[in-house]
Every structure is written in structure tokens, then in C-alpha cells.
Amino acid sequence: MARSIKNPKKAKRKNKESKKKGEASSSSSSVPSMPAKVWQPGVDKLEEDEELQCDPSAYNSLHAFHIGWPCLSFDIVRDQLGLIRTEFPHTVYCVAGTQAENASWNYIGMYKLSKISGKRRELVPNKSNGNESEADSDGSSSDEDEDAQDDAQPPVLQLRKVSHQGCVNRIRSMPQSPHICASWADTGHVQVWDFSSHLNALAEMDAEVNTGATNSFSMDPIIKFGGHKDEGFAIDWSPLVPGRLLSGDCKNSIHLWEPLSSGTWKVDATPFLGHKLSVEDLQWSPTEADVFASCSADGTIAIWDTRLQRTPAASIEAHKADVNVISWNRLASCMIASGSDDGTFSIHDLRLLKGDSRVAHFEYHKQPITSVEWSPHETSTLAVSSADNQLTIWDLSLERDEEEEAEFRARLKEQANAPEDLPPQLLFVHQGQKDLKELHWHAQIPGMLLSTAADGFNVLMPSNIENTLPSENP
Template identity: 75%
Template sequence: MGRTIKNPKRAKRKNKGSKKGDGSSSSSSVPSMPTRIWQPGVDKLEEGEELQCDPSAYNSLHAFHIGWPCLSFDIVRDSLGSDRKDFPHTVYLVAGTQAEKAAWNSIGVFKISNISGKRRELVPTKSEDDSDVESDSDDSEDEEDGGSGTPVLQLRKVAHHGCVNRIRAMAQQPHICASWADSGHVQVWDLCSHLNALAESETEGVQGASSVFNQAPLVNFHGHKDEGYAIDWSPLVPGKLATGDCKNCIHLWEPTSGSTWNVDATPYIGHSASVEDIQWSPTEPHAFVSCSVDGTIAIWDTRLGKSPAVSFKAHEADVNVISWNRQASCMLASGSDDGTFSIHDFRLLKEGDTVVAHFKYHKYPVTSIQWSPQEASTLAVSSSDNQLTIWDLSLEKDEEEEAEFKAQTKELVNAPEDLPPQLLFVHQGQKDLKELHWHTEIPGMVVSTAADGFNILMPSNIQSTLPSNDAA
């Protein structure tokens, strides 16, 4: 627990600053054979070849485990400042486990500090000698630009009966989080004491050594008729919550005085199958969207009753996940069970077709999708094909620029012709990817969870900054 991935060897050559990045390279066990960039979905490993991570594709890359696999987590907003660029970094997370027995589950509240890294140039000023890039670790580089050594994981566990299907922290009151359990219960928790304990100590719960705390939830709602996954806090109205279940029902939670909620017993019904995800509008306090196994997306206005204001077919297969763009509120991204994801423009609703972009890169179900909180055109996608991809929809193919880059780096970067020009980065190495989140206060940082643990990654070609109106 709390260990860092030590990358076996850096690739001798890599696509360091092109529009497309990839954190993996293909190398042979025969030392004399050259290293080359791995093209996901295109290249095949030959006998004697293996994939090795190229750490120079990242400003930072670390991994850790919390015991049982985690299906869902959330990044907790902190008071350490926005637009944080200097290493080392500290992050706070909440996560739920998928334990073998219901009674073994818990909500993990954790702090990861001393996250080291190095901010790299997109295009190197001079070529690197093979002799100085062959290394079992990039710690020496980290020391130049923000910390060294292994990140420190501090963990406190709160007992949770049943597996946690999804968990979300409230933006306005980050110590309040809501969890969806496979038992069919939705619970709201106050994790203030645990977050404070981690913030005030550098030794509390180090390496997950703390015991499991028994704590009663603030609310334990059992009005859903089945388990579910859809849950979201309103970014505009503190405490307002919506939850959707596998029986197609959505319940609205209204905060009252104190730490209590009134949950509307009469559900919102507009889907014919399981509600998979919910997103509140970033600009309209009464509006939210939902997606379903029935292939549709519904837009709701809570002032207009319990039926959708608009519903439209979004994908041919199940719609697993959606993300409402906080920087461009007319845009919604949706990911499907067939591996495709689409970009919808709500300004086109009257025309009957909202899709302005549709991508078929992933071959297996999309498990998570989220717009960057800093860049309106950038989003990240995870899939059951064990790839986490980052996309910039503002990019177009520029053959002159690519030729200039190859000349500068003296590298042969032969991407397949059908690779989308909007594909910015591909991250691999995790098995059974489930969920990802951008850090709202550390530009360019993505955290992801999979069956084999968490990754914290900062691709070297994602060097965004917070919008000026959000900066501290």
C-alpha cells in the first residue's frame, strides 16, 4: 500500500511533444533491437517483446492500493490552493471498496502527499543520448523539479455494509459525501473528523494502518426498489442531490436545516431501463440530465413535474456515463457500452440531432468520461479495453506541424492514418479500468481506479491552467 510504480526502463526514443502521447513503448528482450512507440489497437507484440512504460511521457506517474478493489471514488476539494503547479503535490480522496463479503467493505478517506514529478518540455531542445535515458527510475529527474522518493499514503476507513457502487463528495462541503450501496441503500456521510485527522498529521493512518471506524451515516435512504449507480450533487445548490437506480427511478433530495434531507418519495420516471448516470447542470439550478441502458438521454426540469422535458436516442447500446461541460454548458459527453462516445450540443435540440462528434476508438465499454475542469475542449475517457485516453476536440490534423516535429526530435513517429487527430494521450497499465476524475485544483492531473488499484498521472503534453475567473 502506498507504493509507487517503478517503471522498468525508459524508452530510448519517444514521441515526447507531438499532439499524441503514449505512456508505453514496445521493446525487445534483445538489447540490440531498437525501442519504438507502441500504437494501441494497431501493433502486436512479437515473440520476445514486452511493453515498458516510458516515464518521460508523464510529468508524474504514481500508483497505490487501498486493499480491496475500488469501483468508484471522488477527489475531495481542499484548501491548499487552486492552480497548483509546483511539485510535490498533495491530494485528498474518498473511495468505496468491492470486498468479498458485505461486512468487509469500507469507505476509504485518504491523503496522498509527496507526489513528486517533473514538468517536461513538450519538444526537447536537444536529443538525448541513449546512455542517459536508460534508468530503472525517474526519481533523479523528480528531484530537479519537485520532490523525490515515494508518495505517502495515509488512510482512514469507515465501515460500510455492502459494496460501494458509486461515491461522490459535495463540492461546497467536501466533508459530506454520498454513497450508493449494492444493498439498494443510499447513504450520506460526514467525514469531517477523518479529513481533519489526516490534514493535521503526517503519520495518521500511514500505509493504511488505521483500524476501521464504525460511524452512523447522516441519512440512510432505502426508498429505491433496487441498487443503483447514478448519483450527483448539484454544483449550484449546496446539498441538493439526485439518485437513480436500476429500476429506472430517480429520487430528488432537498437539503433542510441542519444535516438532514427531505427525499421525494415519488420518483422521476422517464427511462424504460436502468438509470446509469446523472449530471446536474452547471448553470441552471433546476436542470439535470440522466442516461440509461435504454440508449437514451433525458433532460429534466424539476419545476415541470416528474417527466423529462426532453428525451432523445443517444447511442445504439447502453449509455453508461455522461459528463456536462462546466466550461461550455451547451456541451454534454456520453459514453456507451459499445465503446463509442459522443459529444452533444444542446443548442441543436430543436433540429433533432444533437451529436456534433462521435468517436469509435475504444472497442470495449466506456466506463467513465469527464470533461477537463480547466480546458473546455478537453476530456478524458476510460474503457474496459484497459486504456485511459485524453482528447482535445479543438485539434485538427496538421501535416506540416507533424513534419516539423519529426525533424526537431529526429524521431520516426508513424501514427496510423485512421488515428483521430483529437486523440491527445493514451495511458495503459491498469486492468479493468472503472472510473477517472480530473483534479479541479491541480491542472493536468488525472486520477483513475481499476481492479488492480489507483493511478495518479500527469501527461507531459497536458499543461493547462485554470481559467482566470477560478484562479486564487
């Protein structure tokens, strides 16, 4: 059954005169105002007497923070606090790499963000009674929820830094041993680190005290590989074979790392070659230990088997421009999503490799796609970030339902003038960050997303993304 979009926008615009200083952008304002209008980057222009305002009711939780220099890449570190967590407050652990002004100022930051507050949401929404309209039931406690969110104390940020020579292009934590992390540096080196002591120190810190680290620790990586001919961005740990790693560079080479019993790695000197241009991203298959995918600036996605020759087993003409990022669906292993430099993103069905594998294609974004990631809890849900400063969430199982959309717009009419041409699969649009780079779903907290941008990090939990338990593999 189709679902209509509910509160899909973060940014609304209003005339400045309609908002008193220090007053929330709610309907309780005593100053008359025109209905808000949903603002679309790249389409609408912000007039001199207008400003963007956040709609708090669109989120169960929304927080922003930074750890110093901007971070191009980060990863969520799997923790021991519970496989599935739905109750606030939440705690998250992450590892991130900086893009500092001076090469020697860079570091890898490990941080714990605790006491993340938000609005409690039932796994199964309560049914409204027959005398109460859906609109009334949706908004009956919104003021109380928003007041509770406003009164909550900000999350506690605790940080540990490890010096890193050069900017960090990408960083990933090993799923099976989260304290082991791999980083790609703009110096052309791939390094593997053991951050167990720092993560343990974070876990033991008093959660009452913010500790923005001022000094960086010095430590040596377990291994530092300089066999690539250029710097790169593509790197991925195997979800099936602990310690197995791939790294790809801007000179079209991919190297396979195999873990050794001695606690280090053997990097195969013979690269996988098949792309004509830079390897932009890599993803291991979620179901086959020897199979992985790569995407390239040559516009293709390649499927490889490590047991075969160092050439692709299959190649997909994915986009007309650079393919920047890919994501292999771990709940539906036949599906791969790809994002391109031309702002489009597509869904490919690997069962259709002999024909046209593209089963969906979207042209909503106006700038390069910088990150795509399937939800770990919903088979058909995908998050996308773009250089147009939008983070969007899509449910690809949805189809247009004109009757439901008409009812929704009727309820929304007095609050905002929603665009008429939104794709039916679009669930949510988050705005407010500048130069969005990367996003990740939290595998242990359903409905939570983290994103990094030039102006820092956001933690968000959209109110219309169901906090459900992981669905079974199809």
C-alpha cells in the first residue's frame, strides 16, 4: 500500500517580519503570517525579506556538532550497547578523518556522542479513535514533544585524536573488530590502525563531561601500504571474511588485502584492472565472500570475483558521468545503488546483467551525488546526499497514490505550499548543512542517520521513518 509523504522538508521559508526574535517557528505566534513555503535548493530563490527555518516536528531527534576541522569521511563504530536500541537517550561511537588546512594538522578523531535526546516513538503507532481526525492525532502532542526537545540538554561530545599525516580521504571501521580501522590518505598511503585503547578510554569516560580534545596522540599504524600509484578514495572491509580489505586508487587499480595470523596483512601486488579511469568506490557482496563491486569515473560499475582473473566478471554502463558512490543492499543482495556526478542516482538489479540492469533512475538532485546507503533495517529504503546541500531518504517500494496525496495536501495547505512534482518515492529531505559529503545509517539504532559536511556533523531521526526491527532477507 502506498504511503504519502509526511513532513518531508526540513527547510521552510517565511517573511522575517512574521517571526519575533527568540520565538519558535510554530503556529502559536501572535503575529499574522502567510503560510510557509517549502524551499527547494537550485529551484527557489531566497528573497531579501525571507529566511529559512527548521520544522522541528519533522524530526524525532536532530542535533549538530563538530570535532574541529571538517571531515570528508567518517564511519559509525559498532558498539556493545545493544543490537537494536529504540529508547532515548542514545549513545553513538564514530571514527572520522579530517581535512585540515595544513597536512601536519590532520588527525583521526574517535568520538562518543552520548545523551542524544529525542521524542519517543512507538514501534507500532497507536490507532486514533473514530472521533479524532488523522490530522488532529498527528498534531495533538506536537507542542509537548517540541517543548521537551527544546528543554533537553545537548548531547555530550567526548573526543580522542590520533595524528595523521595528510588529509583523510576515507575511513572505515572493520565490522567484526570495530577498533580496527583503515584510512586512505591524500599522500597515497592506505593505513590500518588499532584504536582499541582510545575507544576503551572513551567508554570509561564520565558521560557528564564534554571533552573536546586539544592534543593529538601519536601512534604507528599496524601496516602502511604505499603500493598504489596515486591517492584514492575507495576502501571497504568484507562483511563475511574478518580482516579482508579492498583499496582502490585514482589510477584505476584495486588491491586485495588478506589478513595474516600474525595480526598484519598481505597486500597482493597484482592489482585488479578493468576500469579506464579512477576507482571511486568499492563494496563487497553481502552474501558471497569472493565477490565485490567497484565504480569508476568512466561511468561503469564492475562486478569482480577474486577467484578469477584480475579482470571484471561483468560490467554495467551505469551513468553518463562519473559514478561517485555505490551501495550494495545487504537485505536484498541483488540490488546495488549508484550515485553520479551529474546528480542522478540509479538502482541496478544484478539478476539482469545480461540486459539492462537499471530498474530505477532518479534526477531529483541538481548537483553531484556524494553518498548513497541502503538502510540496514528496511529493504527498500535508501539515503542519498548531494552537493546541492540536501540529504534525501527514499522508499523505492512506493508508487504514486493520487487520492492519498490529495488528502495530504489538503491537510497541509494552511501550513505550507508543497511542490506538486515531488517523486512519490521521496520520504524526507534534510537541509541546513553546507557541502554534504557522507552519510551513514546507524545499524543498531533504527531510523538514525549521521552525516558530515563542511560545517560539521548532524544526527537526525526523521519522524516519518519507521523505527522497525530489521526485516528478513528476501
